[in-house]
Amino acid sequence: MTNTGTAVRVRGLRKRYGEIAAVDGLDLDIRYGEVFGVLGPNGAGKSTTVGILQGHRSRDAGEVSVLGADPATGDRLWRSRIGVVWQDESPPAELTVRETVTQFARYYPRPRDPAEVIALVGLEKKASSRVRTLSGGQRRRLDVALGVIGGPELVLLDEPTTGFDPAARRQFWELVRRLAAEGTTIVLTTHYLEEAEALSDRLAVVAGGRVVAEDTPAGLRARYGEGATVAWREADGSPRSEETATPTRTVAELLHRFDGEIPGLTVSRPTLEDVYLRLTGQEAAR
Numbered sequence: 001m002t003n004t005g006t007a008v009r010v011r012g013l014r015k016r017y018g019e020i021a022a023v024d025g026l027d028l029d030i031r032y033g034e035v036f037g038v039l040g041p042n043g044a045g046k047s048t049t050v051g052i053l054q055g056h057r058s059r060d061a062g063e064v065s066v067l068g069a070d071p072a073t074g075d076r077l078w079r080s081r082i083g084v085v086w087q088d089e090s091p092p093a094e095l096t097v098r099e100t101v102t103q104f105a106r107y108y109p110r111p112r113d114p115a116e117v118i119a120l121v122g123l124e125k126k127a128s129s130r131v132r133t134l135s136g137g138q139r140r141r142l143d144v145a146l147g148v149i150g151g152p153e154l155v156l157l158d159e160p161t162t163g164f165d166p167a168a169r170r171q172f173w174e175l176v177r178r179l180a181a182e183g184t185t186i187v188l189t190t191h192y193l194e195e196a197e198a199l200s201d202r203l204a205v206v207a208g209g210r211v212v213a214e215d216t217p218a219g220l221r222a223r224y225g226e227g228a229t230v231a232w233r234e235a236d237g238s239p240r241s242e243e244t245a246t247p248t249r250t251v252a253e254l255l256h257r258f259d260g261e262i263p264g265l266t267v268s269r270p271t272l273e274d275v276y277l278r279l280t281g282q283e284a285a286r
């Protein structure tokens with residue numbers, strides 16, 4: 001097994017639920033070793049896509065290859081190479097963290113060391129605690145521990161930090177970075193733009209069941225965030241602003257007109273959030 005090339009390849013993926021086209025011609029290329037973010041608003045088709053990648057949901061059309069196999073026909077060995085973190089997984093609440101992780105390790109042909117995985121997710125101090133006594137964030141870390149105990153090459157995380165407080169979210173990001181540093185390929189869906197930007201090497205923006213843009217976070221901003229807004233105050237104090245592709249020229253003209261300091265001058269570039277809202281057609285909702 002060489003860890004170069006494409007870990008996930010999707011072409012023309014389609015999935016309908018009755019009248020709803022949940023996934024509507026989606027293409028993806030995810031390389032080995034990268035953290036790939038799938039960002040999109042509610043109902044964009046993210047969870048459906050991840051469900052298809054892990055072989056949990058069927059598709060209506062399209063080609064899908066995950067670690068070299070079609071998830072629809074992936075065998076047990078293939079499954080053991082993929083770490084799935086279920087939203088609603090409920091490990092036995094009366095077992096301790098250590099017992100739970102050790103028990104799950106037995107399901108895999110080449111599991112990781114349970115103690116090492118408990119440390120990886122930052123649950124060492126809770127290793128002897130019963131699962132039912134864990135907080136929501138700690139439970140989620142345990143879910144990740146169970147998702148990676150089999151030593152997967154690819155981990156699929158579907159909206160992993162929904163419901164987390166800001167501190168728990170940051171800690172979870174550290175955990176994702178640690179997994180990535182070990183060389184694990186990670187696919188992460190989120191509707192938190194900040195999360196996608198903080199973690200992703202590359203990201204796809206999904207809207208209406210298809211990819212509307214795909215790039216690095218910086219690349220997206222550069223590609224779709226053209227232009228700038230120049231704002232200033234007129235001599236009578238009234239605020240003015242102008243959107244322009246040539247902000248330097250606008251400022252030069254203002255400089256000439258005011259013949260000195262331009263009152264209240266600001267020049268701002270679109271943020272990734274502006275780009276995202278534009279790409280997903282949510283601009284008007286702001």
Ligand SMILES: Nc1ncnc2c1ncn2[C@@H]1O[C@H](COP(=O)(O)OP(=O)(O)OP(=O)(O)O)[C@@H](O)[C@H]1O
Binds near residue numbers: 021040042043044048
């Ligand atoms: N089992 C299902 N039966 C019927 N419709 C479904 C089913 N699962 C998803 N859908 C619909 O398919 C569309 C895409 O849903 P999906 O859960 O994939 O989106 P998502 O991007 O993950 O959204 P969210 O961010 O809200 O989780 C939505 O309109 C949803 O209502």
